[in-house]
Amino acid sequence: MTALRVGLLGTGPWARLAHGPALAAHPDVDFAGVWGRRTEAATEVAELFGTRAYGDAGTLIADVDAVAIALPPALQAPLAARAARAGRHLLLDKPLADTVEGAREVVDAVEQAGVRSVVFFTLRFDTASAEWIGRQAAAGGWYTGRADWYGAVFGAGDSPFADSPWRREKGGLWDVGPHALSVLLPVLGDVTAIAAARGPGDTVHLTLRHDSGASSTAVLTLTAPPAGAGVAVEFRGTHGVAAYPDELAGPATDAFARAIDVLAGGEPHGCDARFGLRVTEILAAVEELIAGV
Template sequence: MRVGLFGTGPWARITHGPALAAHPDTELVGVWGRRPEAAAEVAGLFGAKAYEDADALIADVDAVAIALPPALQGPLAARAALAGRHLLLDKPVAATVEDAHAVADAVQRAGVASVVFFTLRFDAASAEWIERQAATGDWYTGRADWYGSVFGAGASPFADSPWRREKGGLWDVGPHALSVLLPVLGDVTEVRAARGAGDTTHLTLRHAGGASSTAVLTLTAPSAGAGVAIEFRGTHGVTTYPDGLSGPATESFAGAIEALTAAIASGTPHACDARFGARVTEILAAAEAALR
């Protein structure tokens, strides 16, 4: 599968690019970025061609992988889908509900496959743990807390990300929390939100089956307090996501590549497709409205 990479930031360099270049089922054809010099640099890292025209790269490939801020990803993804290109997207799929729906609608109209890269859903061990909790069922409550330290005391490759500074933990790590809570507890029917210190958002959610959940989402946790905590409680007892269960992000992204190729071959949408990505965006927007 010939793939074009859109984006030249840290995530493109340390995850998308290496995984696409190494995977036996993909050929990394080219790289496009908003700065031509950065596109040339990233393309050189992986033996690909730098493109100055996004549409020219779309025309030369079978699929696009996008590692751009959500406000840019949404319109570009819709354009690529309508051109008949399969989509390997990052979360959140767009910065607005309208743009997220446009992506999902374009995928459906063009009949292409799409996968949104929620890291834990494509890490083999983590995905198995999530699937096991979903199959167990009968949970009455859960929590999924993401304490990121992107803007904490420790150095992070994403510390210079303007969109993360603007949107905070709700939009950056909120999709990760939702990608775990929804398959286990069901769709969200009610959203409440409150602000904490820094960019911290506290969510309280009601789910379709009657269960409730909470999430603490931040990028400004002190490095000593950073981490992920996931837990479900029900008639079976308490289950907790094990520390250190997930592997490197490049291995998770390889799983997303395989999920996309399987969706193309079967014609069956993946559970983490653009439509699911749009639903996550709706919930994030509802939480943002609750904060206002």
């Protein structure tokens, strides 16, 4: 197989912790270069992973077969659409965009250009987690489910993401909400009704109705006390209770490597740009429900 020539757009913590290491180590990838909004940061990341720093995003896009994007959603969406229109495959992060219109622009560009897209919902590409989700989806018969993400990004004091302006603005709904939806939707079906309420800090409580007839709940926050942080996912139904095992997920770099496999191999996967659009639509609907509350 000819190596997929991939460029990375973004130089923040996630680019350094997940995208860069996985791209540099992948045997089927030629890690062509890095672009960032700050030239010095692009140079630093390029040196870290033995590749080239680009001073212009368009030049990098022109030089590659695919782009991996590790940027805030408001920046990711227009660059992803631009790259797709140039015929480049897309390895994107969640959330796809910070507006429905931005996400739809990406989907339209992908479909018109006929390029491949993968959105990195971490648990859907972690091997053990994806297998667990797949088993619950195949089992069916679920009456209800929950997916609670209690993040302590702004309470732990040592999170590399604590300085993220978009996370401070959009909160847990947009940062960890995509993780919850990426587990609930494949098991219980698409969302047909939404109720939401605010909690302390950035906390949002969701109640969802799914097209399977099941209901679900989710608690989403980045401001949990560190001692109360964690993830809890479970489904209840005719088979009993299925709870997501603690410490099931492996390193993010391994999951990202699997996402690269999917993009490079052209395998169909449920986490594409269209799924990213649907998640964005749900998040935006929740945001509208709680606006001003």
